[in-house]
């Protein structure tokens with residue numbers, strides 16, 4: 213069983229309450245029976261072509277795994293469940309996900325970016341307008357996406373939806389729609 217612990221330092225009472233609820237949701241979702249199954253069975257399709265012109269033949273192939281990484285689904289899953297992130301001081305693999313969040317003002321109100329986590333830093337930043345607009349479930353999905361970055365997985369762009377942070381973030385949100393409607 214995975215435990216999610218939220219560092220309350222620097223948070224006001226309302227923000228802390230919302231974030232704590234989101235962390236409870238992450239814990240519920242990740243510990244559900246279907247989470248591991250959905251991660252292990254995730255696949256995406258690629259189109260491969262051989263030959264040229266009228267000899268060109270294309271076919272689609274199903275790949276079990278996530279884009280932007282060569283790690284197997286089993287390794288990705290065990291890395292996420294271990295609670296070990298790239299930014300922690302020691303090799304912590306205690307099954308505890310430590311989450312630290314800062315809610316910050318948004319300077320570019322037209323930007324679609326919800327927040328960010330800088331490589332090597334354990335604190336995740338969420339922009340205030342997005343933080344306020346998100347439901348607790350959306351926030352859980354977003355924090356989990358950022359957490360997966362901290363575990364060491366990335367995406368090539370915001371449209372790399374089969375990458376571990378996006379795909380597993382959405383797996384969690386979909387599970388929450390079912391178990392915490």
Ligand SMILES: [Zn+2]
Nearest residue numbers: 357361367377
């Ligand atoms: Zn991301």
